[in-house]
Amino acid sequence: METLLQVLLDGMLNGMLYALVAVGLCLIWGVMDVINFAHGEYLMIAMYVSYWLGFLLKVDPLISLIAGGIFIFILGAMTYWLIIRYTIGKPPLSALLATFGLAMLLKNLCLNQFSPNFRILSGTWLGDKTFQLGFLIVPVPQLVTAIVALVIVGLIYGMTKSTRFGWAVQATALDKEAAELMGINTERIYFLIFGIGGATVGIAGGLMPTYLAVHPEVGTMFSLIAFVCVAMGGFGSIPGALVAALLIGIVEALSGFYIAPVFKYVAVFGLYLALVFLRPKGIFGW
């Protein structure tokens, strides 16, 4: 029983990290119908931002997560302005290929600039700290990530549901032409949504060097899982992405421990396939 609870806790904490990575992707897809293939590379770049700030200026990731968020907000907004807006109204494949190309460019730029060397940030405030909760070992960095994830997902959800900007975002997502007729500047909405979507993954990346090595390939698996979260949760549904991410974290942990560790991603992607067959629009899709 003790082991089961520990496995569940680890799974939930990993699930919250997946949620934080996935929420930006979900937002961009929900509003613009664009799958951003460079999402994993945004994460990787934010990790580098946080790492270099920590390494060179001794800024802790708890602070540099803000810099990560701002940097990727700018990168996301620039991606929209310089690339994506030229694909709006074109076949969906054009945006997909454009972001795929951007992903390759960003990854290879980092390989060229920072080498494939992986880097670990030591001496951070959270470090490898853990505390005992009864028989459970609670890792502090992962717990803080989960709390940040909850706050960010809550803020994004709250923004879309209860602010004028959020209503404009919803209107743009539902019907771009109608929103424009109502006087909404949809181009500005797209610009900001790409930026905000980037900022959320930037915050995740800003935190992660506390417990994960930074290298040019680090975003690959996370982006794959983020795509599954978004698809399982229902494209564009923020609560859906959160629930799906938690489900993925728990399924990964349980199957990894009780079936076989090598089976954990098989179980995650198997669950995704089953869900796609049973409910193609995802858990919260409509």
Next chain:
Amino acid sequence: MVHYKSLIKPWLLVVAALCALSGVVPSPALAQEKVIKIGTIFPLTGPVALAGQRCKAAVETAVEILNNKYPNIKVPLADKKGFLDGYKFVLVHADSQGKADVGKAEAERLINQEGVWGLIGAYNSSVSMPASFVAERAKKIFMCGASSSAALTQRNMKFFFRTASTDEIESHEFVEVLKWLNKTQKNANIKTLGLIYENSVFGKHAAEEAKKAAAAGGFEVITDVPFTPGATNLDSEVQTMKSKNPDALFGAVLGADYALMVKTMKKMNWNPKVSLNYCSGYQDPVIAKQLGPDANFFMGSTGYSPQFSKMMPAVAEVEKIFKTKTGGVPYDSDSIQESVAMFVLAQAIEKARSLDPETVAKTLYANTWTSPLSLSGKVAFAPGGQNKLSLSIITQLQGGEYKRIFPKESADSKAVFPITAWDKR
């Protein structure tokens, strides 16, 4: 109106200049030079790119020494410019990304399109396997430095030669270490064994050899944990090991995954009594540095580390050149084998006095080669292409340094046993 003929000459000049620049038309200087093209296949991108980049630098280092005159370097052929009456190596690099299919396609490209004379690589056993099949079919020599899967040299190939130890040899060494610890350490009582390895040709073969060696040595494997390389976390993997709590752990974990494994073990506050690692993240000096004190007390087989400099004095001068290519990072057990492979190949070509691959292959088998960059100082190949004189020492990271602990005659330090608990460091 512009007459079209007036545009022809400038365009012809531009085309000719581009051809000359891109090498479509060989320049007179290149055409006269005696060159042997060698294709390198390493994972230059992907999860183990760091190791791949260092292997590439090791080959470049050897080629730089062989192509030029370095009288101060005490390795064969370093004291003269070129070999075989002025021949030089020219390298053509390819990136396998650590993927078998990409590595195989690159081997085909290097042989069929680039026209290389031979190949060297490919670090990942899973890539060396298909890439060397391509080379064998084309009757091209494939020099393999660091791939450790024993299966590679059990195929009776004619043109495949490996200089490093295999995971079969290392598994037996590890079991000997466990027996030695049981004999020499108070209350060691090591009986059970856990295996953690990446789910690849390298990892699976290492695990198979570990199981055979453990059975022969009377140890019971109680947990067998393969994992997906590049995983987002290793929580289930370490939790599985922790729940079984084996006395000893054998690991075949590369690059960033190794760092993640160590960090996860710390997070879960679990250690076996002893942890031995195949050619893996453990041997990487950058990992040792990045992990800091957390890397301490893990053990592994090591063919070279800067702490071995007194035993291998010739390495120092070669390593100076190597460091200029790696930003100051020294050789490790894997990368040094790629230099060894190139030096041995050059000696064989020189001795064979021929560029016929069959003659060179026969010469490689027929002789024992001087290799100051190898622990044993010599290289000789058994049928199948395995270096039968390969040697490694069991080291333990203590205070960030690779200390030699086994065998007794090579040891410079005592083993710290059992591994110090995380909360007592």
